[in-house]
Amino acid sequence: MTMSNAATISYALRLGDTPLILAQRLCAWCGHAPELExxxxxxxxxxxxxxxxxxxxxxxxxxxxxxxxxxxxxxxxDEREFHNLLLAEQPNGGFNDTLVRQFLLDTYHVLLHRELSRSKDSQLAAIAAKSLKEADYHLRFSHGWMIRLGDGSEISHQKIQQSLNDLWRFTAELFHADEIELQLAELGIAVDPRQLQAPWQAMVNDTLQLATLALPTEQAFRHGGKQGRHTEHLGPMLAEMQFLPRAYPNCSW
Structure with missing residues (x-):
């Protein structure tokens, strides 16, 4: 296996692990969300x-x-072999926590897939192009609810602002580039995440202004998920997600 091939595998795992973990979190809302819609x-x-x-x-x-x-x-x-962004594994909390987490990641994914669709790796480019159509819809949903609740009642505004303040520390990792990403970006395969920070910040700021929300003053600083260093929340979630296939390996229905 060449060094470039190994790096591409690691990068594909990162791209797959974040939506996998986020999907698990979102589907836990099924039957428990505040409204049927x-x-x-x-x-x-x-x-x-x-x-x-x-x-x-x-x-x-x-x-x-x-x-x-x-x-x-x-x-x-196992947990240390997953490479998802730390933000994705944070608990659902209330709908306000889930919504802010989703909005921050939706904005990132729109920009990421837009750039990745131009990758010299044709398979990554094709997956990103398809994912971008879905990410655009996801962002319309979370953007609309950020404004609706941020500029809503006093209580809804307070809850959304608190969730934004609590989750902001995980946003630094979205733009933290390591050797794998830089190597593949140089080859035209990966996206240099540092190039996404300015447009992401601009899009987030526009939404926060419409939602009458304040940009958190605390500096974002948590990272390590892409390298397998996770928060205490991932392990229990994986135990639940992986129980059945591990209890009955190679089972067919």
Missing amino acids: IDLALANIGLDLLGQARNFLAYAAELSGPQHSEDSLAFGR
């Missing part, structure tokens, strides 16, 4: 993200060899 929307967004995760993980498995599959990568890896 929101319940259905979150479930549908979760299914979109699951589809994106499958595409990226299937590509990583293809590059890794016949001993791997999208299922083995999703259910057979």
Whole structure:
């Protein structure tokens, strides 16, 4: 396996793990959301993200060899082998927490997939182009609700602002570039995440102004998820997600 191939596998895993973990979080809302419309929307967004995760993980498995599959990568890896962004694994909390988490990641994913669709890796480019159409819809949903609740009642404004303040510390990782990303970006395969920060900040600021929300003053600083260093929240979630396939390996229905 060449160094470039190994880096591409690692990058594909990163691209797949974040939507996989976020999909698991969103689908936990099924039957529990505050309104039927929101319940259905979150479930549908979760299914979109699951589809994106499958595409990226299937590509990583293809590059890794016949001993791997999208299922083995999703259910057979341990916590330190996952490379998702820390923001995606944060607990659902209230709808306000889920919404802010979704909005911050939706904005990022729109920009990421827009750039990745130009990748010299044709498979990554094709997956990104398809994912971009879904990410645009996801952002319309979360953007609209940020404004609706931020510029809503005093209580809804307070809750959304608090969630924004609490989750802001995880946004630094979205733009933290490591050796793998820089190497692949130089080859025209990956996106240099540092180039996404300015447009992401501009889009977020525009929404916050419409929602009458204040940009958090605390500096964002948490990162490490892409390198397998996670918060205390991922392990319990993986235990629930992976229980059945690990309890009954190779089971067919």
